Amino acid sequence: MSGAEIFIRSLEAEGVDVLFGYPGAATIAIYDVLYGIAAGKNVVIEKEESESTDEQIQTAGQVNSLSWNNTRNNTMTTTKAHDKQPPKQISGAEIFVRSLTEEKVEVLFGYPGGATIGIYDVLHDITNIKHILTRHEQGATHAAEGYAKATGKPGVVLVTSGPGATNTVTGIADAYMDSIPIVVFTGQVATKLIGNDAFQEADIVGITRPITKHNFLVKDVRDLARTIKEAFYIATSGRPGPVLVDLPKDVMAQKTVFEYPKTISMRSYNPTVEGNIKQIKKAADVINTARRPVLYVGGGVISSNAAHELRALADKLQCPVTTTLHGLGSYPEQNKLSLGMLGMHGTWYSNYAVHYCDVLIAVGARFDDRVTGKVDAFAAEAKKIHIDIDPSAISKNVPVDVPIVGDIKHVLRHLLQYVKPLDTLDWIKTIDQWKLEHPLRYRHDDKLRAQHVIHKLGEMTKGDAIVVTDVGQQQMWTAQFFRWQHPRTHLTSGGLGTMGFSLPASMGVAFGRSDLPIISISGDGGIQMNSQELATISQHNLPIKIFILNNGFLGMVRQWQELFWRKRYSHTEMKSPDFVKLADAYGIPALRASTPAEAEAAIQTALDHNSGPILVEFVVEKEENVYPMIPAAQTVNEMLDNPEPISETSKGPHVQQNIIIHTKG
Amino acid sequence: MTPTTTSAGGAVKVADEQLKQHTVSLLVENRFGTLNRIAGMFSAKGYNIDSLTVGPTEDPDVSRMTIVTRADDQIMEQITKQLNKLIDVVKVIDLTFESFVERELALVKVSSTTTTRPEVLQIAEIFRAKVVDVSPRTLTLEATGSQQKVDAIVNMLKPFGIKEVARTGRVAMKREYQVE
Numbered sequence: 093m094s095g096a097e098i099f100i101r102s103l104e105a106e107g108v109d110v111l112f113g114y115p116g117a118a119t120i121a122i123y124d125v126l127y128g129i130a131a132g133k134n135v136v137i138e139k140e141e142s143e144s145t146d147e148q149i150q151t152a153g154q155v156n157s158l159s160w161n162n163t164r165n166n167t168m169t170t171t172k173a174h175d176k177q178p179p180k181q182i183s184g185a186e187i188f189v190r191s192l193t194e195e196k197v198e199v200l201f202g203y204p205g206g207a208t209i210g211i212y213d214v215l216h217d218i219t220n221i222k223h224i225l226t227r228h229e230q231g232a233t234h235a236a237e238g239y240a241k242a243t244g245k246p247g248v249v250l251v252t253s254g255p256g257a258t259n260t261v262t263g264i265a266d267a268y269m270d271s272i273p274i275v276v277f278t279g280q281v282a283t284k285l286i287g288n289d290a291f292q293e294a295d296i297v298g299i300t301r302p303i304t305k306h307n308f309l310v311k312d313v314r315d316l317a318r319t320i321k322e323a324f325y326i327a328t329s330g331r332p333g334p335v336l337v338d339l340p341k342d343v344m345a346q347k348t349v350f351e352y353p354k355t356i357s358m359r360s361y362n363p364t365v366e367g368n369i370k371q372i373k374k375a376a377d378v379i380n381t382a383r384r385p386v387l388y389v390g391g392g393v394i395s396s397n398a399a400h401e402l403r404a405l406a407d408k409l410q411c412p413v414t415t416t417l418h419g420l421g422s423y424p425e426q427n428k429l430s431l432g433m434l435g436m437h438g439t440w441y442s443n444y445a446v447h448y449c450d451v452l453i454a455v456g457a458r459f460d461d462r463v464t465g466k467v468d469a470f471a472a473e474a475k476k477i478h479i480d481i482d483p484s485a486i487s488k489n490v491p492v493d494v495p496i497v498g499d500i501k502h503v504l505r506h507l508l509q510y511v512k513p514l515d516t517l518d519w520i521k522t523i524d525q526w527k528l529e530h531p532l533r534y535r536h537d538d539k540l541r542a543q544h545v546i547h548k549l550g551e552m553t554k555g556d557a558i559v560v561t562d563v564g565q566q567q568m569w570t571a572q573f574f575r576w577q578h579p580r581t582h583l584t585s586g587g588l589g590t591m592g593f594s595l596p597a598s599m600g601v602a603f604g605r606s607d608l609p610i611i612s613i614s615g616d617g618g619i620q621m622n623s624q625e626l627a628t629i630s631q632h633n634l635p636i637k638i639f640i641l642n643n644g645f646l647g648m649v650r651q652w653q654e655l656f657w658r659k660r661y662s663h664t665e666m667k668s669p670d671f672v673k674l675a676d677a678y679g680i681p682a683l684r685a686s687t688p689a690e691a692e693a694a695i696q697t698a699l700d701h702n703s704g705p706i707l708v709e710f711v712v713e714k715e716e717n718v719y720p721m722i723p724a725a726q727t728v729n730e731m732l733d734n735p736e737p738i739s740e741t742s743k744g745p746h747v748q749q750n751i752i753i754h755t756k757g
Numbered sequence: 758m759t760p761t762t763t764s765a766g767g768a769v770k771v772a773d774e775q776l777k778q779h780t781v782s783l784l785v786e787n788r789f790g791t792l793n794r795i796a797g798m799f800s801a802k803g804y805n806i807d808s809l810t811v812g813p814t815e816d817p818d819v820s821r822m823t824i825v826t827r828a829d830d831q832i833m834e835q836i837t838k839q840l841n842k843l844i845d846v847v848k849v850i851d852l853t854f855e856s857f858v859e860r861e862l863a864l865v866k867v868s869s870t871t872t873t874r875p876e877v878l879q880i881a882e883i884f885r886a887k888v889v890d891v892s893p894r895t896l897t898l899e900a901t902g903s904q905q906k907v908d909a910i911v912n913m914l915k916p917f918g919i920k921e922v923a924r925t926g927r928v929a930m931k932r933e934y935q936v937e
Contacts, residue, residue, distance in 0.1 A: 301794055302801050306844040309789065326844060360786060360847040484838035487831070 096121040100129070115649050115663050124653070127662030184313040184344035185210040188277070189218055191320040194352040197221055197248050199239060199603045201232035205252020206292060207279025210344045224603065224632070227624035229256050231596035233263020234622070236274040238600025240267075241583050242558060244397065246327050247272070247600060252279040254292030257338075258299065262590055264334045265303040269587025270418065271395060273332035275323050282342040283311055297338050305333030313346035321353045330363030331482040332395055363481060367498030367506060375453075375477045375494045376510030382451035384519045385411045386471075388434065388463075391418030391586075392456015392480060392500050399423070399579040401504035402455065408508065410516045412523055414442035416457050417571055420582040425555070425575050425745050431523065432532070432746050435463040437568040439746065440530035440720045440733055445523055446471050447728045454478040456500045459489040460587070461725070469727040479503050532572050532744030534716070535736045538687065542641045542712040543569050545691050547742060549611065549639075550575040552695055557581065557609045558601055562594035562618035565647035568718045570613055573744045581608065592621025595638065599625055602634040609699060610635060616642040616668045626678040626707075633704035638680075640671050640709045643716070651717045655732075675707040682707040776827035778807070780859065780929050783822040783840060784814070784848040791845045795822065798839055804828060808926030819847060823928045825904075852929050859929040862899065863907045864889070868918035869896045877917055884910040895920060 093101070099122055103111065115123040182190075188211055192200070200223045204212040215223055226232040229251045236247025251260055257278040267274045281290040297309045306326050308319050319337060327335040379385065387409075393402050399422045406413050406429055413423045414431040423430055431442035446452065452474040457463070464470040467490055476492040478485075479500055486495040496503055534543035546569050549557075555577035561567040561584040576582055583601065585593035598612035619640050629636055646664040653661055675682035681701070685694040685708060694708045719734035734741070785791050792811055799806050807825040814821045828836055833851065840849045852859075865886075869877045874896065881888060881898050884906065890897035900910045904927055911922060 297790065298793070301790070301797055311789075358844070361844050482842070484835065484842050486838075488835060491831070 094121065094125070096125045100125045113663075115646060117649065117652065120649060120652055120657065123649075123662040123664075124657050124660055127660045179349045181347040182350050183210070183214075183347050184310075184316055184339070185214045187313065187316050187348070187350050188320070188339065188344065189214045189221070190350055191317050191352060192221055192248065195246075195320070195324050197246075199224060200248050200250055201226055201235040201239075201600065202250035203229050203232060203252065203256055205254075205256050205279060207253035207256075207281060207341045208250060208277075208339070208344075210341065211250065211279075211339070222603070223250075224599075224628065226596065226599075227627050228622065229259035230262050230592070231599070231622055231625045231628065233260045233267070233274065233276065234590075234593050234596035235600035235603070235625075236276075237263065237267050237270075237272045237593075238560060238583055238597030239604045240272050240274055240332075240600075241597075242580050242601040243604035244395075244580065245273075245604070246324060247274040249274060249276040251276070252292065253281055253296075253341075254294045256292075257296035258294050260336075261299060261303070262588075264300055264336065266585050266588040266590045266593065267334040268303045268305065270585065271332050271391065272334070273327040274334045275327050276334060276336045278336060278338050279344075280309070280338045280340040283340045284342070286340065296336065300336050303334070304336050305331075307336040307338070309338040310340070310343050313343050313348045316343065316348075317350060317352050321356055322358065325356050325358075326361065330361075331392075331480075331485075364483075364497045365481075365499045365502055367479070367496045367503035369506065371494060371496045372503060372506045373510055375479075375496060376507060378451055378475050378477060378494055379409065379453065379507075379511050380514070382409075382411075382475075382514055383516070384445075384449045385409060385451040385453065385514065385516065386431075386445050386449040386474075387411050387413045387423075388416075388446065388452055388454045388457055389413055389419040389422050390416040390455065390457025393419060393422040394456075394579045396456060396481070396500035397579070398456075398501040398504055401501055401508065405504055405508055405511070409511060409514050410520070411453070411514065412445055412516075412520065414438070414446065415576075416460070416463055417567075417584060417586045418582075419457065420571055420576045421579045424577050426577070428520070428524075430746055432744075433571050435460075436465065436722050436724070437572065437718050437720065438463075438722075439532055439572070440731065441523055441526035441746070443720070443722065443728045443731060444526055446474075449474045452476045454480075454492070455504070456480060458482075458485045461489070464490060465722045466725050466727050479507075527746055529738075530720070530733055531738065531741075532746070533734050533736060533738060533741035535740060536742045537740075540685065540687050540691055540710060540712050541716055542566055542643065542710070543573050543716070543744075544688055544742065545639070545641060545695070545710050545712070546570045546573040546613075547744060548692050549695055550745065552692075552699060553609065553611075555581075557611055558583070558598075558605060560584070560594045560598040560601060560610070560612045562614040563589045563591045563648075564615050564618065565643075565651065565716070565718050566613050566615045566618075566641045568648075569641075572718075575745045591618040594618060595622050595629075596625045598636050598638075599629055599634060602629075602632075602636055606635075609637060611637045611639060611698075613639045613641065615647060616640060616644065616671075617646045617666055619671070620668065623674070626675065626680060626705075629705050630678045630680050635702070636705045637698040637701070638675075638705060638707040639698075640707070641712050642668060642671065642709055643712050643714045644668070645714060647716075648718070650715070654715070654717070655721075656723070671707065671709040680705045680707050682709065684709045684711065686711040775829055776805070777829065777833075777853070778825060778827050779833055779836075780852040780857065780927060781824045781826060781836070781840070782850045782852050782857075782929055782931070783824065783846060784819050785811075785822055786845040786847060787813070787818050787820045788845055791820070792822075794843055794845055795824075795840070798843060799824075799826075799836075802835070802839060804832065804836055808924075810926040810928050812928070821928075823926070825927050850931065852931060856932040857929050858932055859903055859927050860901055861904050861907050861925055861927050862901045863911065863922060863924040864897060864899055865911060865914055865922050866890075866895050866897045866920040867914045868894060868920060870894065873917055877914065880910065880913050884913075886910060 240247035323335040414434040432439040434442040478492040555575040650664040672682040685691040886898040886900040
């Protein structure tokens with residue numbers, strides 16, 4: 093009996109009648125077993141509802157607010173009596189807010205509660221920091237991620253203790269996997285209550301230890317300013333990542349003199365910035381002998397702001413460039429050297445180019461399993477150079493020949509001096525042939541397909557837009573068919589694969605960027621995981637174009653079930669609300685498109701809409717698959733290309749416009 | 758931090774015989790949660806810990822941790838890198854490739870009647886172990902030495918009936934060069 097069956101049988105033996113759940117790639121085998129369970133069993137699929145104590149905090153908070161104000165007034169009078177005694181002592185809450193000011197924090201995403209009420213009282217008088225009240229703490233963390241990724245500045249979150257803190261866990265894990273600099277401040281019960289199972293107590297430092305770059309519990313107000321300084325430094329330097337600071341309620345009320353540290357010195361934390369010059373020269377020697385080189389580029393290029401250097405290197409070497417999901421935007425895709433994305437749903441030609449290359453230059457990428465497939469076969473013939481700021485990312489999954497630890501911008505600048513232009517004409521010719529024979533494509537007829545929406549969006553915006561995707565098929569189609577041009581314009585949950593990321597993250601983008609249109613793309617599943625943030629978007633009238641690609645399924649899991657689980661669609665078909673009415677309830681204008689013509693008109697309407705949010709539901713083909721696909725842990729030889737004949741399809745980017753043959757429209 | 762020893766077997770990824778034993782000496786910030794961070798990293802990544810000791814050093818802000826682990830070369834490289842990545846870790850030295858001194862201390866409570874007592878005492882003398890407690894039916898010995906030596910005395914005492922053993926796990930330190 094399989095583990096999945098044992099699991100289900102065990103639940104039956106325990107007398108479980110109802111199972112609340114949500115399928116995904118890791119549980120697909122269990123869901124397959126569930127599919128076979130007799131109809132009599134009452135198996136309901138619903139997203140588990142979180143606890144309702146947040147309301148309790150708010151009411152408790154209002155009561156506490158009064159008493160807190162009283163003590164504050166009292167202490168203010170006492171300090172007045174000692175007016176002549178410098179230096180002035182201020183409370184932890186005030187130190188917190190002034191430290192954020194020192195860090196030039198402009199936006200704070202948060203949710204108040206009992207443990208942070210003192211901080212919120214100080215925030216009430218502050219004008220230089222904008223506090224955005226999200227509708228769920230998870231939304232706050234994703235918004236902070238969106239803000240950070242789109243602006244390059246750290247995103248900041250403030251939530252209360254207990255459920256407020258635990259609700260941030262998914263966002264923190266997401267930021268950890270995708271190396272996004274966010275600083276999360278959580279309220280905590282008073283120090284003397286810690287460990288007592290107090291109301292709204294959770295050991296959030298213990299819970300988040302494996303998913304933060306570092307975390308702190310501040311036990312003494314005198315450590316507060318330095319801790320905040322260290323938190324921002326750790327989050328934004330080296331390989332960026334989330335840092336959590338836990339703030340007990342009594343520490344926020346304690347007083348001390350405020351002095352923000354000017355410099356920082358941590359004997360145990362010194363990220364390497366400059367690459368070792370010997371290693372760089374060694375890498376250059378390898379590159380200079382290459383005949384079939386490929387640049388394999390990840391999100392590190394974007395977080396290091398090194399897109400310019402990357403472009404210079406690729407152009408000098410005439411080296412084809414493939415990017416990971418997070419590398420999209422680091423190299424303009426209309427350039428002939430661009431291969432688009434590689435990996436499980438990467439382009440046919442990028443995966444073949446990597447497979448047959450003789451030198452692979454990995455830049456700020458981590459050889460993720462969704463990229464490599466079967467690791468032994470990944471670029472097996474190639475000499476591998478790996479540039480990364482995180483030493484532990486090097487040779488973790490795939491052994492490399494020349495490792496270089498350092499900041500990508502610095503390393504690429506040096507590397508450029510030592511490499512010579514290469515003759516790659518034949519190599520590029522081969523790749524161009526692959527591009528012609530195996531383009532990204534989808535059937536072109538009168539039905540509306542999700543790929544068409546993304547393809548048109550790319551054409552109509554010319555890639556000048558910030559696009560925030562969710563997780564699943566729409567994420568892959570957007571990665572494939574949108575024409576990526578600029579760094580920091582593609583945001584998605586890559587490592588953790590968090591459904592519900594797009595909407596709150598796009599909200600964070602809107603608070604940091606106003607230079608380009610912002611488009612949030614979700615499926616019908618993902619949008620419902622954080623749809624409460626429509627209220628925040630509506631309240632602030634944020635200019636976000638919310639696209640929902642509704643296929644009535646958890647499409648990616650359904651695709652796996654179709655291809656590998658004999659079409660047993662176990663709990664992946666989903667009934668959704670009327671999204672147009674939902675938007676209306678939030679006061680957001682909305683429209684629906686069900687044909688290619690309607691879709692194009694709707695995209696245009698959305699792009700022309702200049703006052704606040706607009707939502708478009710695209711009712712798309714239900715059982716469309718993402719191709720190409722390399723099944724998990726396999727090689728290019730097992731790659732499934734799109735079965736549609738080339739002549740009956742529309743083709744995605746990367747193929748030179750003058751060669752492409754459009755059959756219809 | 759008070760000296761502690763844990764012995765926990767994590768998930769073993771490679772067959773045991775391919776794994777080489779490594780003694781890693783760490784200097785870490787003496788802070789709340791540091792031990793948890795390090796132990797947590799080992800369990801999260803599925804690395805083995807054979808023994809782990811922590812104790813204070815000459816600097817009150819720094820603790821020394823000695824971890825004995827088993828790993829192949831690739832995993833050992835990752836263990837070193839992952840340890841270095843932790844913010845609270847100041848220094849990591851894999852002593853396996855160095856000349857080093859190691860010691861372990863064990864308390865062994867062994868059954869001994871009037872007839873067997875001389876024999877037990879003789880073994881103790883051979884291993885230069887001290888008697889730290891005596892009762893009509895038991896003797897408690899304190900043995901110090903390399904892990905092998907402690908293993909050996911424990912083995913020698915087994916036939917008499919061991920009631921309890923407490924071992925500290927290995928502490929280690931790099932040797933200084935004798936010649937400049």
